[in-house]
Amino acid sequence: MQKSTTGKSTIGEIVAADFRTATVFENHGIDFCCGGRVALETTCAEKGLELATILSELEAVDNEPADRSQNYSSWALPFLIDYIVNTHHAYLKENDEQIAAYTRKIADVHGGHHPEVIQISAIFDKIAADMTIHLIEEEDVFFPAVKRVKAARIAGLTANANDLETIRASLLTLHREHDAIGDAIHTIRNLSQDYTIPGDVCNTFVVTYKKLKEFEDDLHKHVHLENNILFQKAAEM
Ligand SMILES: [Fe+2]
Ligand SMILES: [Fe+2]
Structure with missing residues (x-):
């Protein structure tokens, strides 16, 4: 996950910056493609999820191996x-x-x-x-x-x-x-x-x-x- 990610970042921006984060959203049934234009904090509020928990799960993907072939934004x-x-x-x-x-x-x-x-x-x-x-x-x-x-x-x-x-x-x-x-x-x-x-x-x-x-x-x-x-x-x- 990018250091600059906050609750104001949209789901689409987060996944575009690091595709490893897609798994976190999939696990919580959060739509990262068509619904990608929504801010993370808004989605969390709608789904009754704790923003801090999701942010720490997103941070944890940094420990997974980065796959350069998934660097689609670049x-x-x-x-x-x-x-x-x-x-x-x-x-x-x-x-x-x-x-x-x-x-x-x-x-x-x-x-x-x-x-x-x-x-x-x-x-x-x-x-x-x-x-x-x-x-x-x-x-x-x-x-x-x-x-x-x-x-x-x-x-x-x-x-x-x-x-x-x-x-x-x-x-x-x-x-x-x-x-x-x-x-x-x-x-x-x-x-x-x-x-x-x-x-x-x-x-x-x-x-x-x-x-x-x-x-x-x-x-x-x-x-x-x-x-x-x-x-x-x-x-x-
Ligand atoms: Fe297409
Ligand atoms: Fe298309």
């Missing part, structure tokens, strides 16, 4: 963008359809006894559809504009005004979409009672809940890298 923007595309976007493209198929299947088979899975399936279908559009906007419009502006700045040239306008407009949409997708996956988590497997279900049910949990974990890190690091730097452009 990465050059084009590299961070390529990393997001090659890891998180690739994960979504590989898994979205399969998870949607699994949730539909358990809704068909277990919806009678567990009506929540019917809702989960409908919500996941919407997440998958919205995510496809979101990734296209990032990969075809927003990321290339950020890369061009960055390259112009490095070359000492004036950035293209259209690119700057694209970045400004995309940031508004992308932030809104992150909030909506984040809310939707948290609704799924609540409906599934934190992905608790009921006693009377089949193996597909077990695999589906595991995949949904994995999806949420991947999304948290993905949205964190965008909201708290990439989008902040793009906004400064």
Whole structure:
């Protein structure tokens, strides 16, 4: 944790400065990606947590080995963008359809006894559809504009005004979409009672809940890298 961290620091700033702190927030069920713009003291008050306790837990991560490969804030923007595309976007493209198929299947088979899975399936279908559009906007419009502006700045040239306008407009949409997708996956988590497997279900049910949990974990890190690091730097452009 950074020495300058206080209760006034936002959760997003704390995790952006040191990704090891993400574990502390995960352990307390604190959202560090979509809800990252909230001050630590506000979140503690809302969750009934002692600020001093959380600060000392955050300080304790300094004793854990630092992994330079997790130093995302120090990465050059084009590299961070390529990393997001090659890891998180690739994960979504590989898994979205399969998870949607699994949730539909358990809704068909277990919806009678567990009506929540019917809702989960409908919500996941919407997440998958919205995510496809979101990734296209990032990969075809927003990321290339950020890369061009960055390259112009490095070359000492004036950035293209259209690119700057694209970045400004995309940031508004992308932030809104992150909030909506984040809310939707948290609704799924609540409906599934934190992905608790009921006693009377089949193996597909077990695999589906595991995949949904994995999806949420991947999304948290993905949205964190965008909201708290990439989008902040793009906004400064
Ligand atoms: Fe993304
Ligand atoms: Fe995104």
